[in-house]
Amino acid sequence: MSSPVSAIRPPLVTGHKSYHDITEDLVIGTEKTPTASWVIGLILSVTLLGFGIFCILWTIWNGIGTWNLNRTIGWGWDITNFVWWIGIGHAGTLISAILLLFRQKWRTGVNRAAEAMTIFAVMCAGLFPLIHMGRIWMAMFIFPYVNTRGPLWPNFNSPLLWDVFAISTYFTVSLLFWYTGLVPDFATVRDRAKGFRRKIYSFLSFGWTGSAKHWQRWESLSLILAGIATPLVLSVHTIVSFDFATSVIPGWHTTIFPPYFVAGAVFSGFAMVQTLMIITRKIMKLEDYITIEHIESMNKVIVTTGMIVGVAYLTELFISWYSGYVYEQFAFFNRALGPYYWSYFGMMFCNVVSPLFFFSKKLRRNIQFTFFMSILINIGMWFERFVIIATTLARDYLPSSWSFYVPTWVEIGIYLGTFGLFFTLYLIFVRVAPVVAIAEVKSILKSSGDQYTGGHSDSHSHKAAPAKKKTLVDTAANVVSDSLKKLEGIGPKIEQVLNAGGIYTFEQLSQTSVDKMQSLLDSADGNFKGNSPESWADQARLAADGKWDELKTLQDKLDGGRY
C-alpha cells in the first residue's frame, strides 16, 4: 500500500519528520519541566477562577439580587455568557467530527486541542444556567428522575428542558470522543515514561497496546462517533436558539434562528481555536504540525461562517421590515439606534465587516493578523448575544416597563471566573496530554509529510518557484526524494524501480536518457511492457523547475506517458 499523495495539496507536516520525530516533538510538552510562562499563566488563571468562585458563592449566599437583572430584563450577562461559551464549544466537535467525515486531513493538527477547548467551554457554559436558577441546590429538579414529589416531571415540551438534554448529551459525547482519541496517545506517553509517571499513564491509557484488531475497532468507533456527533453539534445550538425562537418576544420569534445560531457558533468557535492554537503552537514550538496551511484553512471556515452570519443579520432586518409588524420593526430599530446602539454596531463591525479581510490570501496567512481577528470575532460574537438578549428585553411592549441594564461586579466577576476556569483547564491539559493527536498525525505522514509531497510547499500557489535544490543523500543516509509518481506513466512500482536504479529526484530523472530508463525497466522484476519512458525526462524537467501548470498541460496531452 502506498498512500495517495496529492500533487496540489500543500504538506501538513513539515520539517521532514520521521515517526519517531513526531513522538518526540509531541510528547515532550508533557515531559519537560513547566516553563515560567506556563506557571505564571496558571497562577493568573487560578486567581481568576478563585475570584469567579467567590462571586458565585456571593450570588448563592446573598441571592440573585446581587445581579442587576430586573423585571424587564430577566436575562442579562448570565445567558449572554452561556450562549457565548456554548458557541465557542462548537468548533472542537465540528473539527473532529465533520472534518473527519469529509476526510479533511488538516484536522489532525488541531483536533485534539479544539476538542479539549470544546469540553472546557461547555463546562463554563453549563455553569451559567445553574447559577441563574437562583437556588442552585435544586438544580437536580431539571432532570426527570423518579422523585418523592409525585413523581413530578419536568416539562418535556419546554425548550429550556431540551437545552438540558442537548448540553449534557453534547458534553458527554464530546468527552467520550476526546478521551477515546487520547487513549493511544497516552499509551505513547506511557511507553516513554518510567516509575510513578508510567503508573499514571498506564492507568490513563486503559492498557492500550496498539494491536491490529483494537485499531480496527478504534477506527470504526471514531467514524461512528463522528457520524452521530455531526447532527448532534448542529442540534445543540439549534436547541439553544429555540430558547429564544419559541418565545413570543419580537426579535426572538424568528425561524431563521437555528441556522443563524449554528453558523455563529462555528464562527466564534473557530475564532477561539485560532486564538488558542496560535499561542500554543508558538509556545510549544509546534509550527511543523500546526502549519500556516492549518491556520489558513480555519480562516476559510471563519470567512464562510462569518458571511452566513452577515446574511442572517441582514435577512432579519429585511424580514422585520417586510413583515409590516410594528413590534418586530421596533425591535430592530431599537437594536441599532436604541440605548445599546454601540453593541449593535460593534457586532456588525466585528462579525460582518472584519471577516471580509480574510478574502485576501495574504491576510489569511498572516499570523499576527489572524490572532487580532480572532480576538475581534470573539468580542463581536459576545456583542451579538448581548444584542439579542439584553437589548431586546430592555424595550418590551409596554413603554412603562422599559428598563436599562448594566452588570454588577458580581456578574462581571463570574464571567471573568469562567475565563479562569477555561484557561486553568487548558493549561493543565497541555501539560498532561499531547496537544496534537500523535497517532493521527503519524497516519497522515505518508500522504501529507513534506518529504513525501516533494517539499515544494508553494507548488499550489502556481508560482513557478524553482524547486529547492536537494542533496541526493543526506547525512543520515536517508534519501531525500521527490514523488516521481506525480509524473504520468510512473506508478509506485516504477518509482521503486527508478529508486533502485539510483534515481530519486525530478532533477536526476530529467538528466537520464530514455535508453537508461528503458534498461532499468527491462532488468527489473515485473512486466513494464506497457510503459514507455519517452516523456518522463521532459515531465521531470518541468517538475524539477516547479512548472506545475505546464506539467499539467503536457500531461493532458500525453496518453499514459506516451506522446
Next chain:
Amino acid sequence: MAVKTVDYIYGLYNDEEILLDAVRTANAEHLEIGEVYSPFPVHGLDPLLGLEESRLHIAGFVYGGLGTLTAFLGMTWIFTKDWPIIFGGKPYWSVPAFIPITFELTVLFAAIGMVVSFYIVCGLGPGVKEKTLDDRITDDKFCIAFNKSEVNIDAVNAFFKNTGAEEVNSKSL
C-alpha cells in the same frame, strides 16, 4: 479471566509498507501470525490478517434505537398516563415537542453504549495493565508477533530475516 502466559517471538519493522509486505509473505508461507501491533492504524492490514469487519456500528445502531424508544415512550407514558398536564393548550401527546429530546437521547445512548462496548470487547479500561511486547511499538515500530507454540521457530527466524525485520526478540505475556 484466567491468566495464562503466551510465549511470543516478535519482529520489529521500521515502516508500515515493509510490515504489509511481511504480512503478505507470512500468508504466502502459511505462518500463523499471532498478533500485529502498530503505532497507528495501518490501512490494508485487516484483510491480510483475515480480520472481519468490526460489528461495533451494529451495536451502535441498537443502542441508538434503545435511546429513541426510551425517550419517546418515556415521555409518552409520563405525559399521557402518569401525570397528564396541558401546556399552552396543546394535546397531552404533543409529538413534535418530543423530537429534540428523543434525538438527544438517541445520540447519547448510541455513544455511551458504543464506547463502553468498545472498551469491553477490547479488554481495555481503567486499571487494565498493558501487555506490551516492546515500548517502541507506540512510537515508531511495527511489530509482527508469533505464538511460539504455534509456529516453527526456525521458519519464523528465516521469515524475519527475509522480510527485513530490524530486530527479533522473544517475550512471554
